[in-house]
Amino acid sequence: MPDFEAFDHESHIHEAIALAREAVEREDRPFGSVLVRDDEIVMRESNHVLTEDDIRRHPELHLAYRAMREMDPETRAETVMYTSTEPCPMCSGGMRYAGFGRVVYSVSAEEVVEFTGGEPATRAAEILDCEVAGPVENEAGRAVHESFW
Numbered sequence: 001m002p003d004f005e006a007f008d009h010e011s012h013i014h015e016a017i018a019l020a021r022e023a024v025e026r027e028d029r030p031f032g033s034v035l036v037r038d039d040e041i042v043m044r045e046s047n048h049v050l051t052e053d054d055i056r057r058h059p060e061l062h063l064a065y066r067a068m069r070e071m072d073p074e075t076r077a078e079t080v081m082y083t084s085t086e087p088c089p090m091c092s093g094g095m096r097y098a099g100f101g102r103v104v105y106s107v108s109a110e111e112v113v114e115f116t117g118g119e120p121a122t123r124a125a126e127i128l129d130c131e132v133a134g135p136v137e138n139e140a141g142r143a144v145h146e147s148f149w
Contacts, residue, residue, distance in 0.1 A: 002078050004102050004131075007039045012082040013106050013137045019046040019059065020084035020144045026051055030148040033059035033083040035067060035100075037075065043067070059083065060091035064098040077101050084141050085112060086134060092127035105134035106141025115149035 012034055019032025023046040031047040043066055048057035056062070060083055067076050076099045081087075086105040087095060095103065109121050125132040135141065 001101065002038065004080055007036060007080060009082070009104055009133075009136050012036050012041065012080075013084070013104065014140065015041060015044070016082045016084045017106060017137065017140050017144055019044055020141075023047040023059075024144065024148050030144045031059050031083070031085050033063055033081055035063050036080045036082060037078055042079070058088065058091050060087045061094045064091070064094040064100075067098050067100070073099055080104060082136075084144065085109075086132075087124045087128075089122045089124075089127060092122075092124045095124075096128050096130075100128075100130055102131045102133065103128060104136055105132070106137050107145060108135055111135075111138075111142065112145065115145045 015034050016032045020030040024030045028047045028050045033045055034041045035043040043063055045059035045062050047059055049055055079100050080102045081100050082104045085107045086109040109123055113120050
């Protein structure tokens with residue numbers, strides 16, 4: 001198993017946040033994610049729910065889908081998902097099935113409620129079967145949400 005602690009967490013989270021900004025620029029919601037193996041980004045995705053009129057196009061769920069098609073289980077277990085925002089329950093379910101080694105987020109689900117209102121969702125760690133770490137680079141992640149909501 002790789003030493004996930006040696007990965008460049010800040011750099012990977014900043015790429016996920018940049019993808020969230022990219023989503024906002026095309027009038028989608030502020031979410032972005034990257035998959036990292038051996039400390040190198042292997043896949044990128046941003047939110048496409050509004051622009052593709054597809055409720056499944058959360059970046060985390062789409063990356064889990066792609067990983068299931070393109071990686072074997074051992075490779076997925078050696079992969080970390082970095083995401084601008086803690087995954088929702090739908091995405092967490094797909095990610096659990098994909099079997100990633102770790103998930104790292106910038107903005108927590110509880111913080112998103114501050115911007116959007118409503119009740120907090122089930123936390124990702126309650127669904128995922130791997131370590132969930134965060135927040136990382138929280139101020140930068142929050143800035144994208146503050147500019148959107």
